[in-house]
Amino acid sequence: MAIRKVGVLGCGLMGSGIAEVAAKAGFDTVVREVTIDLMEKGLGRLRGSLDRAVEKGKLAAEDRDAALARLRGTTDFTDLAGCDLVIEAIVENLDEKKRVYAAVDAVLGEGAILASNTSSLTVTQLAMASRRPDRFVGLHFFNPVPVMKLVEVVRTLMTDTSVLDEVGAFCRALGKEPVQCRDNSGFIVNRLLVPYILDAIRAHEEGVGSIEDIDRAMQLGCGYPMGPFTLLDFVGLDTTYFIAEIMFEEYREKRFAPPPLLKQMVQAGRFGKKSGRGFYDYGKR
Ligand code: CAA
Ligand code: NAD
Secondary structure: OOOOEEEEEOOOHHHHHHHHHHHHOOOEEEEEOOOHHHHHHHHHHHHHHHHHHHHOOOOOHHHHHHHHHOEEEEOOHHHHOOOOEEEEOOOOOHHHHHHHHHHHHOOOOOOOEEEEOOOOOOHHHHHHOOOOHHHEEEEEEOOOOOOOOEEEEEOOOOOOHHHHHHHHHHHHHOOOEEEEEOOOOOOOHHHHHHHHHHHHHHHHHOOOOOHHHHHHHHHHHHOOOOOHHHHHHHHOHHHHHHHHHHHHHHHOOHHHOOOHHHHHHHHOOOOEHHHOEOOOEOOOO
8 A cells, every 4th residue: 555654734623533543553644733732732632532542441552652653743834745645634714725735735745645624615626726636535534533434535527546546445444434425515424414403503593492402302313323412512613614604605505504593603602512612511621
């Protein structure tokens, strides 16, 4: 397999999880954040996740230490030089993503693969913003990355077939199951999941049930592991809002439009579990 060194852009909820599973699977991994403080916060989350796996007896302490030894945090794009695959997992914003592709393209070798973990932007427009549209692919991981088995692999009209083979083998080396998707906004999972979680907010706005009762109903009535409001807090209300805006812009269908309550929660800084408060209160972070 050609992929040995992996770069990850962003060490938030998703980037820290992707860096964790890559380092654990034996890849030399470099993760880039904007500031040292954000990097430390992300690496703290990652270390906590590995420590919990050791405490639960799912990971040997020496394997945790070996994974951490393969992992490096940086704020400097030049540290991504020599990466065979770079997975971008920064904020869901087209302009921000375009900016990092320009910076990272400048340090990567010609054969390197660039991938995006975007939830809702089309991969075609991202690929065209890079210098390597034939070696650009969507790799959509799911939250929490160490647990969720799926990766949606998104090809565009330009993607080289050999790249699909390489990233497919990479996903399997992480213990994940790759599923091929066409390049439509939201791919498979978010095309179905996003209208559902947005509709839960609308149902609550319309007085159908309380946040707690809607969650309990979907957990106990449908066997879902989390109710929609717990899931919204878990994904991040800011990220969900960006996703909804992008999908609504793409499809012009009401089911993708962000409900007013979601917008107001984001304006109020209630981003969910990661900020300490969303639909539920998690105590000060
Ligand atoms: N990191 C690592 N491991 C974790 C974890 C984390 N953040 N959270 C939970 N786990 C592990 C636990 O260690 C536990 O492992 P064992 O069974 O081996 O001991 C297992 O997951 C189950 O955890 P818990 O018993 O603590 O809790 P749970 O049974 O409630 O499961 C959950 C937690 C796996 C998160 C489960 O609630 C779940 O599957 N929720 C739905 C998640 C989901 O839908 N994700 C997709 C979001 S959408 C998305 O990602 C796409 C997008 O673009 C927005
Ligand atoms: P997050 O807010 O937790 O983390 C984003 C991180 O990116 C932040 O730490 C931020 O500092 C960093 N960042 C911003 N600009 C950067 C730059 N130029 N270089 C490096 N880092 C930068 O968000 P997240 O939930 O991890 O989402 C990241 C991406 O993954 C988004 O595209 C999102 O749509 C996608 N995604 C999210 C989920 C989820 O459940 N949250 C699931 C699948 C995919």
